[in-house]
Amino acid sequence: MDSTVQPPYPSSRRLIRVMNLDVDLAGQRVLRDITFTLHENETLGLIGPNGGGKTTLLRTIIGLVRPSAGRIAFAGSQQPNGVERPRVGYLPQGEVENLRSFPIRTYDLALLGAEGEAVSAAGPKEESHRRARIALRDMGLAQQIWSRPISALSGGQRRRALLAMMLSGENKLLLLDEPCESLDHPARRKLYQALQRIRDHREVGTMIATHDSRLLREVDSVIAVDGRIAARGTPEQLLHNGEGVLRQCGMHEGFAGMR
């Protein structure tokens, strides 16, 4: 199997380079010798069994977990704001800690994502509002829901609102952990389309940890993680050469539908 995957656009800049990464959690080695590169406009799928280390890998990239060995290099490592990595939109797995009880409207959540944490909004205020509206529509949230408090939404709608928060921001990197979780089929379709649009129109790199084989049709390359990189390649390469790995990840049947 190929050890490198060509970026989707030859001119794409490299966003992250992960080199020989080892991660230990509570004294146990969870990830071993992980090496890969992510480019702008590239979407990378992470597959693997439960406990394979997909979430840990995403959390290590953000800096929530400290690696035991290896390096993560970000493009143009020193950012203007002094942070050593670009702004990342991170969608955690499952229900987000305090979101359910947080007093905020759906619209304002998307707007918070667009404006970011800076004291004054990054761009013109109208631009932030525009981005928030687009992201909410992209996630299929009807306008009558925008004014509702987030606590009044269903679990799936809340997940979509959180995705809108990630998509509305000027993030250079999107790390989505099981984004399809609790989404119905129309919402999933909307998500696939939104990710496609982002890849085509914005210089953003995306990593998606997923068990949804349909979502893997949208990615440029796939890494199968099971404590180490068990396989990598384009979805087609994995389809033709990686049957054993896919079976191990429980995604064999889903991929069969792509043949």
Next chain:
Amino acid sequence: MWIEMLGHSFMRTALTAGLVIGAVSSLLSFFVVQKGLAFAGAGISHAAFGGLALGTFLDRDPLLVGGVFAVGTALILANLSKGKTLTPDIAIGIAFSGSMAMGVILISVSRGQYFGELFSYLFGNILAVSSTELWAISLLALIVGAFMWLFFRGLLIMTLSKDVACAQGVPVRWLDCALLTAVAITVILSVRLVGVVLASALLVLPGAIGHMLSGHYRGVIAVSMGTALLSITIGLGLSYRLDWPAGASIVATLVAKFIVTTLLFSSWPSLSKRLSGSYIGRIISSEKR
């Protein structure tokens, strides 16, 4: 009554100090309630008592020594994480009781010499605020207020989810330390007003009432601030009229408001919806779509 009350310069100073402290603590109260820091607030304020007692005993400025204790406890708490053997909860329990024990021992060693002064730190003595202290209170409140204003969005995202905030480049560790330090400073400011035992009430009740009445963070903060300022004014009025202790009167007013609000909105949940709905409605109509 109000005119007569405000005719006394010490009452004017007390009310001004109360309103300044009320404004800053109600602003912090939103984050204390949302982040579940109520116990941390109580722990920090009780930990300050050991410092206040030590300062009194050593003839140093008690509020300064108490402040060092409060900020020290806050910084230790901010650097403890869940999932380890020493969790924030356990650390608060230790700091809380250890510091109180130290204070009680110092009272005993001094043979009750400082009892009166330390008692006022326990339950507050707003009428003893000097104009110099009022300036110090205002300056510190301004610093805490400026911090909240400058880092408001970062604090919001961090309260929503630390992981999401960290990914977006919010300096989560630093903000956590700063937020708990702001709580510690506010606790020390509140010592004169309500005392260490009641200080956490100002950090918890306004935010809790705000949360019941509004579904939007701006609304929660507005209600929280209104509630705190009104309760401090009413509490001081009660204290003046009925000769009740000022700190206890303020806290009793806040608790009464909380109970009335709870009863009102548990009996008529639609009232809450209508209220928060109308607030939200106003914000929406002012925004372009």
